[in-house]
Amino acid sequence: MKQRKVPLRKCVACQEMMPKKQLIRVVRTPEEEVLIDLSGKKSGRGAYLCGKEACFRLAQKNRSLDRALKAQVDSGIYEQLAQDFLRAEDEFLEAQKRVDNE
């Protein structure tokens, strides 16, 4: 059987390479907004984070997202992202579980 190649992306916080599906995408839109992109389809410059709060906090501390997105992400945006991230994390983990059961 031919093995399908899984696209890998690097988490900007812990620098680990992971299958794209196991990462949460953060995107800087052409309108300069920084958003969590659960669909993975928004246009703009993307950065990836493991679906873990710890990695988000690390990215916040090191300002890894600023570097990855080549934009200044102010702390208010990080706070907003943190809240979205926690919500996204739940959805994300649920989705992972569903995939595992298939």
Ligand SMILES: [Zn+2]
């Ligand atoms: Zn990570």
